[in-house]
Amino acid sequence: DAKTTQPTSMDCAEGRAANLPCNHSTISGNEYVYWYRQIHSQGPQYIIHGLKNNETNEMASLIITEDRKSSTLILPHATLRDTAVYYCIVRPRNSGNTPLVFGKGTRLSVIA
Amino acid sequence: DTAVSQTPKYLVTQMGNDKSIKCEQNLGHDTMYWYKQDSKKFLKIMFSYNNKELIINETVPNRFSPKSPDKAHLNLHINSLELGDSAVYFCASNDRGSGNTIYFGEGSWLTVV
Numbered sequence: 001d002a003k004t005t006q007p008t009s010m011d012c013a014e015g016r017a018a019n020l021p022c023n024h025s026t027i028s029g030n031e032y033v034y035w036y037r038q039i040h041s042q043g044p045q046y047i048i049h050g051l052k053n054n055e056t057n058e059m060a061s062l063i064i065t066e067d068r069k070s071s072t073l074i075l076p077h078a079t080l081r082d083t084a085v086y087y088c089i090v091r092p093r094n095s096g097n098t099p100l101v102f103g104k105g106t107r108l109s110v111i112a
Numbered sequence: 113d114t115a116v117s118q119t120p121k122y123l124v125t126q127m128g129n130d131k132s133i134k135c136e137q138n139l140g141h142d143t144m145y146w147y148k149q150d151s152k153k154f155l156k157i158m159f160s161y162n163n164k165e166l167i168i169n170e171t172v173p174n175r176f177s178p179k180s181p182d183k184a185h186l187n188l189h190i191n192s193l194e195l196g197d198s199a200v201y202f203c204a205s206n207d208r209g210s211g212n213t214i215y216f217g218e219g220s221w222l223t224v225v
């Protein structure tokens with residue numbers, strides 16, 4: 001079972017920042033927070049992951065609260081191509097060959 | 113370059129047939145997976161292999177038989193196809209030793225009629 005809770009859906013205006021929340025109140029100290037997205041008819045795509053510090057890459061920023069019980073994925077300037085289902089997943093630090101467990105995710109619709 | 117590639121992308125077949133979906137990764141990873149995404153869009157793990165050895169089998173019917181000829185390939189063979197097998201099947205891989213990021217293929221759309 002997924003250990004995260006996300007809103008079912010969100011809308012965002014094109015060009016604005018999209019902030020996608022995730023609750024992972026039972027996260028343990030050795031678990032990372034991963035974000036993936038699935039654009040329609042494509043395979044899941046890795047976005048970013050973090051342990052306790054905020055992270056940024058070319059796709060997004062990840063803000064993790066100090067108690068690590070929740071996080072927010074930020075797409076700074078959403079485009080129509082960012083319309084997708086976004087999955088927040090917790091996974092052990094040294095998970096080796098442990099598969100990702102997907103929940104229902106958040107369906108983000110970017111609107112022109 | 114495609115990192116995780118699956119063939120075929122689309123497959124329509126009749127009930128009772130036997131079919132295979134092939135997966136290859138050129139990332140040098142040692143672990144590969146098969147996921148199933150049904151009509152309700154839930155992504156569920158089916159199998160994982162590490163260096164050609166089965167690690168996880170999530171109570172998948174034994175009509176599904178994964179085969180890993182080498183660590184770069186993980187094929188999925190399905191016997192006696194049923195209507196409920198219609199789904200999108202995703203192959204994925206990662207390197208247990210150097211990182212946890214799992215990379216996915218583009219999916220194989222299986223329709224059983």
